[in-house]
Amino acid sequence: MVSGDNPIKSETMAAIYYSGPNRQQLTAEESELAGLIASGAVSGETLVWKEGMADWQPLRVVRPDLAGAGAARVGPPPLRATGAAHEIDYELFGSEMQIVEIELDPGETVIAEAGSMNYMDSEIRFETKMGDGSSPTNNFWDKMKQVGKRALTGESLFMTHFTNHGTGKKRVAFAAPYPGKIIPLELREWGGEIICQKDSFLCAAMGTKLGIAFAQRLGTGLFGGEGFVLQKINGEGRAFIHAGGHVMKKELKGETLIVDTGCLVAFTKGIEYNIQRAGNLKSMVFGGEGLFVATLRGHGTVLLQSLPFSRLADRVLANSAGSAKNDQGSLIGGLGNLFGD
Incomplete structure (x- = not known):
């Protein structure tokens, strides 16, 4: 069972903490993670922490065996509404x-x-x-x-x-x-x-x-x-x-x-x-x-x-090599073209 009210569990329960909606700190037993993944409550990117860890890390790092794409998913993903845009x-x-x-x-x-x-x-x-x-x-x-x-x-x-x-x-x-x-x-x-x-x-x-x-x-x-x-x-x-x-x-x-x-x-x-x-x-x-x-x-x-x-x-075409020789530039520009050829 998932509980947000009891942040402390006995050591025998192998508690793991995870970040819920609005960064709420929730806790569950590690044996319950598969069910949480299947229900969509957590994913591989969900931040988790358990005893012995220095800081919070994504579930896919802590439990790569569970956080694989869809390993615990039962059935196909939910259907989108017709015409609904994909959330990229x-x-x-x-x-x-x-x-x-x-x-x-x-x-x-x-x-x-x-x-x-x-x-x-x-x-x-x-x-x-x-x-x-x-x-x-x-x-x-x-x-x-x-x-x-x-x-x-x-x-x-x-x-x-x-x-x-x-x-x-x-x-x-x-x-x-x-x-x-x-x-x-x-x-x-x-x-x-x-x-x-x-x-x-x-x-x-x-x-x-x-x-x-x-x-x-x-x-x-x-x-x-x-x-x-x-x-x-x-x-x-x-x-x-x-x-x-x-x-x-x-x-x-x-x-x-x-x-x-x-x-x-x-x-x-x-x-x-x-x-x-x-x-x-x-x-x-x-x-x-x-x-x-x-x-x-x-x-x-x-x-x-x-x-x-x-x-x-327009500017690129006007100043291209072909146009530069025929444009009405300054006297200095004309001399530059003369000596540049």
Whole structure:
């Protein structure tokens, strides 16, 4: 029997202490550990202590014979509710060129954009599938609709599903495609939905649904370039998006925010999003801010990035070796090119 009221047992009972909910100190006989593991009350990571130990340690260290994955489990693991997101853990590495390492329990799956995987444990297997897998009962035509939506966002038509087929916790890592930040999102804390730039999604827990959203004004949207077609992420689990440069968080309480279409990363529901012309004709042609800007108004959260990939790519192309010879540089720059050849 487990007891939280009697912290002292006779020596003949071989008492062992373990950490319960809210770090409560509980105690049981060592012979009862198998039953506690089977019921889910303790796991290999539960901190335990018994006489002769200097400090608390995980059960898997103290009793490796019991803390093995599922050795004492009776029957299959509990079923998740249909559409429920897998509960994945993660760790971020780096500052400006980040990697997110996802920790998967046996049977858990993370979905990701094709080509974003950096490394993974050998027991993790990946499979390319149509759609995000959030609705297992979808038929062929439902999956084709998802593929069509992804085609509109410019992403790969397929997604990669990474599943832990091992017996313990395993890890798989994903990297952003350009310098910036990886942003972890607890979707349930964001109202279960967030809308982001079409190329910002990186990976998410299985059960997360990916869709598309459009700017309200189709006419201006067709000429707006970035920002017309957006990606919608729905669910209750964890998702990860990436942004270029530094990330700014803005809280709107009825105000209107005007943003370069490329600098917008994501926003919550409750924000009205649209695209409008960037001033008069003179400003549009000579202002250097593009033809259109995004407007956001309402109540909610907006995430912005300091370095959109399109802006970075434009600078790289403008200063590439081929362009450098033909650009209108300074006299000193021209002399440098002359003597450098």
